[in-house]
Amino acid sequence: MKQRDRLAGRWPGLEEVLEVREAAGPRRTEIEARILAGLSDARIAAVTSLTAAGVAWHEGAFFDVHAHIGARDWIL
DSSP states (O other): OOHHHHHHHHSTTHHHHHHHHHHOSHHHHHHHHHHHTTOOHHHHHHHHTOOHHHHHHHHHHHOOOGGGTTOTTTOO
16 A cells, blocks of 8 residues: 555545645645635635645645734735
């Protein structure tokens, strides 16, 4: 079993967000813009073809801004 298959089984959503990160294209930018707009994980998932778990992984691991969304000097 490949390492990524083990990750997907153990942490749902992680595999898909790793693919988005590796591609580093407009999809990643769209996800991050929607996170900054304050949309819920479910709503972002519905329009970006990720799962809500994938959106949560993306924010938690790579783009953790929800706690600082009101701090304009923190988010650049």
